Amino acid sequence: MRSTLPYDPRSDVFREAGWVGRVGRRAINGLSQTWALWGTLKDAILSDLAPGVAARRLVHSIMLTQVMFTGVQALSLVSVIGLLIGASIIIQTNMMVPADGELIGRVLVAVVLRELAPLITAIVVAGRSGTAIATELGNMKVNAEVLALSSLGVDPLRYVVLPRMVGCVVSVVALMIYFSIVSLSAAFALGVLSSGASLSSFQQGVSGSVMPHDLALFFCKGVGLGTIVGWLSCHFGLEVKSSPTEVPQQASRAVVMSLLGCVVYNTALTAGFYWLVGPPLPAP
């Protein structure tokens, strides 16, 4: 079971004994941290299957609130970033292939839909909500709120972690769609105005290069990246033991690890996916 305790005596059963002991202890610590990391994810997901109709209703209402905080309140930030990213891509592509609307459309699909929309959205959510989640959970640990939940018979992973994870997943997927729309619209508008290419050629380029399997990749990325941000933010927040000085340290660790996790996952999924289904762009 994933520990939500301020101090776990089971972590202190090994005594140091020379360098062999130190190496062994480090290895054991590494394994136990990996195990705890996995435990957070597994136990949070499984907690939704636990009995309790009232608990499920309460947790689902918290999920909605979390989507509001993580997704809806990030719309303005994502709009600005999407707009500027779309504009900067069109400036670059205009310099390489001026007035070729179809090719620019293809580039937009490859760059925005397949790569930037998932990654930038996840980065925004990690930076904006990941820090907030880790800090909130860290403070809850310091103020004995997590222990208080246990004493009240409320499962901390179900009440605290699961809604935040689900909130991150739903928000990342929704914001990715929104980011893509804003970014492509900005690119179309700027492209038509600046290069003189026709709107229909852009549309042709986009619709010609979006494959059905792109949709699967898009949602796999959204769900995976959202899970990584929610999971790691909650995990490192709960890693705070009892001192307030640990809160900013763990919050920073949560964001760094989330960003690293997102980039690794995004790259691995792209590579693996196209290795399986073949090249995405048909020859022009």
Add this chain to the structure above:
Amino acid sequence: MKDGLWLDDASFRYGDLWVLRETELHVPPGRTLIVTGDNGVGKSTLLYVCAGLLPVTAGHVWLDGHLPAAKKPSELMRQGVRRGFLFGQGGLLSNLSALANVTLALRYHADVFGIDDKEVDARAREALAQLRVAQTDFHALPAHLSVGVRKRVALARALALDPNFVFLDDPDAGLDSATRHLVYERLERFRDDSHITVIIATNSRPLIDRLGVHPMELAHGHLLPEDETRRSRRA
């Protein structure tokens, strides 16, 4: 069936510091245990261990025949173990109002208690009223409440659950005279209830005298009657 609280050869340590060593203890329902001890000796930790919030290093803790550390908190509640816990510091959920703090567990376990939203609200308001929390404070966040009101809200939260175990960590610390007497009255009712097992960690002599319970002292990992500890110190 192991009714009440049982410590079965229970030990707990923080690194090299033993809080509890191979302790056998039984506090049946209707009995009150008061634990005294020097600062830093581990009284609060002992409460956490007894409530099953911290797992023992060795041995077992039983609450009404259940091993709390091995179960999810909600499982324990479903099996009839209702724990009211008053923390020495903190413990109230900082993002919930006083009323929401009291209703939280009731809402989470509304199906276990067999009550609807209206009854949850009524029960929480009644518990807060019993502890004389002003209605104007019902919707305030804990950070906006005084220490005394926070303590009363925490006690109301424990009370609303209709607990069969009550764990109190320094229940009268930082309270003014009127609030202290109110808390004492409530604790006397807990003490006199034959269904409740009460464990209190305190060094407050007025509280010990008021409850009229002979305390046990925690020292060097051992829980002994206070007189015995003093005798062994003198020796």
